[in-house]
Amino acid sequence: MGLVAALVRSSFLVNAVYAQAGREHGLTPQQGQLLCVLMAQPYGMGELCTMLGLAKSSLTGLVDRTENNGLVRREPDPRDSRAVRVALTSRGARLADRFYTEACRRIDQLPAALDETERDTLAGLLGSVVRDNKVPVVFVEPDQGTAAHC
Numbered sequence: 353m354g355l356v357a358a359l360v361r362s363s364f365l366v367n368a369v370y371a372q373a374g375r376e377h378g379l380t381p382q383q384g385q386l387l388c389v390l391m392a393q394p395y396g397m398g399e400l401c402t403m404l405g406l407a408k409s410s411l412t413g414l415v416d417r418t419e420n421n422g423l424v425r426r427e428p429d430p431r432d433s434r435a436v437r438v439a440l441t442s443r444g445a446r447l448a449d450r451f452y453t454e455a456c457r458r459i460d461q462l463p464a465a466l467d468e469t470e471r472d473t474l475a476g477l478l479g480s481v482v483r484d485n486k487v488p489v490v491f492v493e494p495d496q497g498t499a500a501h502c
Contacts, residue, residue, distance in 0.1 A: 387448035394439035
C-alpha cells in the first residue's frame with residue numbers, strides 16, 4: 353500500500369473508531385471533538401473555529417446543541433467584553449473524561465500487531481507529519497495528562 357492510501361485509510365479508521373465511541377456516549381463525532389478540545393481549558397469561538405476547522409455558523413450550531421444538552425456553557429471572555437468563551441460544565445467534564453478514555457483505549461488498540469519499537473517509530477513519523485503541517489492541538493496525549501498534546 354502506498355503512503356497516500358495508507359494515510360487516507362488510517363484517517364478513516366480512526367474516524368470510525370472515534371464515531372463509534374461517541375455514539376456509545378450519546379455524542380456526535382463533532383461533539384466528542386469539542387469536548388476533548390475543551391478538556392484542556394475554555395476557548396473563544398474564534399479559537400474553536402480554527403482548532404476544529406469549522407465555519408463560524410457551523411461552530412455556533414455545534415455549541416448551541418452541546419449547550420442544550422448541558423455539556424458546555426458560554427461564559428464572558430475576561431479579555432474582551434464582547435466575546436464569549438466556551439467551557440465544559442461539570443456534567444460535560446465527566447462525559448468528556450469517559451469518552452476520551454474510551455476513544456484513547458480503542459485507538460491505542462489499532463496498531464496492536466506492532467511491537468513497541470514499531471509503535472514508537474510510527475508515533476514519531478506521524479508526529480513529524482502533524483507538527484510539520486501545524487495541525488491544531490485537538491486531543492490531549494493520553495499518557496501525559498494535559499501538559500502534552502497530540
